[in-house]
Amino acid sequence: MLNQRMTPLYSKVIEHARENPHSFHVPGHKWGRVFPQFAKETYESVLRLDATEIAGLDDLHDAQFVIKEAQQLLANVYGANTSYFLVGGSTVGNLAMLCSVCSKNDIILVQRDSHKSVINGIQLAQAEAIYLAPDYDEKTGLSIGIGLATVKEALNSYPNAKAIFLTNPSYYGVTIDLREIIEYAHTLGMPVLVDEAHGAHFGVGDGFPRSAISQGADLVVQSAHKTLPAMTMGSYLHFNSSFVSKKTIEFYLQTLQSSSPSYPIMASLDLARHYMANLKEDEVLSILESSRKFRAQLKEIPQITVVELDETVNSTVDPLKVTIRTKCELTGIDIQGLLEDKGLFVELANEEYLLLVLPLAPFHQSEQIVSLIRSVLKPYKPIDRKIGEKKIGIQKISSFPFKKETVDQCKIEYIPIEQAVGYFIAEQIIPYPPGVPLLIPGEIITNETIETLLKLLEAGAKFQGHTNIKQTGLKVFTIDDRKEDEK
Ligand SMILES: Cc1ncc(COP(=O)(O)O)c(C=O)c1O
Numbered sequence: 001m002l003n004q005r006m007t008p009l010y011s012k013v014i015e016h017a018r019e020n021p022h023s024f025h026v027p028g029h030k031w032g033r034v035f036p037q038f039a040k041e042t043y044e045s046v047l048r049l050d051a052t053e054i055a056g057l058d059d060l061h062d063a064q065f066v067i068k069e070a071q072q073l074l075a076n077v078y079g080a081n082t083s084y085f086l087v088g089g090s091t092v093g094n095l096a097m098l099c100s101v102c103s104k105n106d107i108i109l110v111q112r113d114s115h116k117s118v119i120n121g122i123q124l125a126q127a128e129a130i131y132l133a134p135d136y137d138e139k140t141g142l143s144i145g146i147g148l149a150t151v152k153e154a155l156n157s158y159p160n161a162k163a164i165f166l167t168n169p170s171y172y173g174v175t176i177d178l179r180e181i182i183e184y185a186h187t188l189g190m191p192v193l194v195d196e197a198h199g200a201h202f203g204v205g206d207g208f209p210r211s212a213i214s215q216g217a218d219l220v221v222q223s224a225h226k227t228l229p230a231m232t233m234g235s236y237l238h239f240n241s242s243f244v245s246k247k248t249i250e251f252y253l254q255t256l257q258s259s260s261p262s263y264p265i266m267a268s269l270d271l272a273r274h275y276m277a278n279l280k281e282d283e284v285l286s287i288l289e290s291s292r293k294f295r296a297q298l299k300e301i302p303q304i305t306v307v308e309l310d311e312t313v314n315s316t317v318d319p320l321k322v323t324i325r326t327k328c329e330l331t332g333i334d335i336q337g338l339l340e341d342k343g344l345f346v347e348l349a350n351e352e353y354l355l356l357v358l359p360l361a362p363f364h365q366s367e368q369i370v371s372l373i374r375s376v377l378k379p380y381k382p383i384d385r386k387i388g389e390k391k392i393g394i395q396k397i398s399s400f401p402f403k404k405e406t407v408d409q410c411k412i413e414y415i416p417i418e419q420a421v422g423y424f425i426a427e428q429i430i431p432y433p434p435g436v437p438l439l440i441p442g443e444i445i446t447n448e449t450i451e452t453l454l455k456l457l458e459a460g461a462k463f464q465g466h467t468n469i470k471q472t473g474l475k476v477f478t479i480d481d482r483k484e485d486e487k
Helices: 008-018 037-047 066-078 089-101 116-125 148-157 179-187 246-256 263-277 281-298 332-341 366-377 404-409 447-458
Strands: 082-086 107-111 128-132 164-167 192-195 219-222 235-239 304-306 321-326 353-357 410-415 474-479
Touching (some): 008 066, 008 263, 066 082, 066 235, 066 263, 082 089, 082 246, 082 263, 089 116, 089 192, 089 235, 089 246, 107 116, 107 148, 116 128, 128 148, 148 179, 164 179, 179 192, 235 246, 281 304, 281 321, 321 332, 332 353, 332 366
Parallel strands (some): 107 128, 164 192, 192 219
Antiparallel strands (some): 082 235, 219 235, 304 321, 321 353, 410 474
């Protein structure tokens, strides 16, 4: 084990800042000296870290010194062959992973409830996705990940697929054991890529799920900024593969990321790794205890239920994620609004659920937060609510019948939502958060999806890039029956 007490990048940047250097290079704020006066004090300490690739401070795209050492410490703590700092979130990691394993017309097996960056990555690589629907927990309606049986069936039908792409954990923190899938894929010489955006803290100790890299995954992205104390956009990519070329992944990382990566973000990634690596066993136990206590106290509030998976399900829930289901006339979004009025902001809300992300630190405000939620909900009567169907992806394995070659023979039109059943969608429809597309271009619009969409709209859900979806309708492909010469 390397010395995990070291913070090579952060320490070097601080050392440079302490020397009060004269800056005749970018960035233009000159270590914070040139800045709007009213905001100077607020930004001052961060701008003193906002360096660039000057002598001694290394270069993310050709790491030789302090960034290399910081990334080695990172790889060491997760047990990866090589690890990389990302300054464009797991988004850029997903794009780079996908471009590295597939090219034009290659087939890739992809979990249907993936984040939009995965769908965009497939489009960028011009690959063809075969979507695998996850299993669902009957008790909660939540996705519990892809089963081995689904993977086997898909690989039987598509033995020439280039890779398998999984998302684990889900946004709600539901996580599965990946080992069987990875071992099976590896016997066929196929790499497994994992979007572990919400699991950067996995492997921190007993009581937390195991990280994907420790289970043998080939490439893994993690949003350090989501659950570790890193700045927003700060993420990690881990490489541990004999099936994927390290050179190719490095090529795409430098192609897709800025040539001026943020030093405050990178230094915070160094510190986030330090934080995680140095958590003591009793601190981990205390985090787990805080989570248990918070859940137990929330369970006493009659207007809500704390979501727990069916006991027969082979998945576990990340202790940092607490999902609450409404059990009163209010939707999750209504409750979110009431809590925001009291200064409490949750991670996600929809018609049924609210998701709270706990800190990776002992949490002492449990009683105060629970009593706030209790008082906000007091005027509302508890009622029984039917659990809604959350399912997306109708078939277990689907390649959309609407292929890229057919697109040229089509025109694109907007159709009122209620009349869109049976059409092929021509755009992504993305409730945000969680950013998992409800519809992906080429997918057939079913009654089920329209019902879900209408429910989400009624509950006040936000759709990225579609502020006016009710008025504009859905963008669909229709057959272009104009004669060739009229086009
Ligand atoms: C499952 C999943 N993957 C990837 C991302 C993108 O991560 P980032 O925000 O770090 O770019 C998100 C963001 O919410 C996500 O939920």
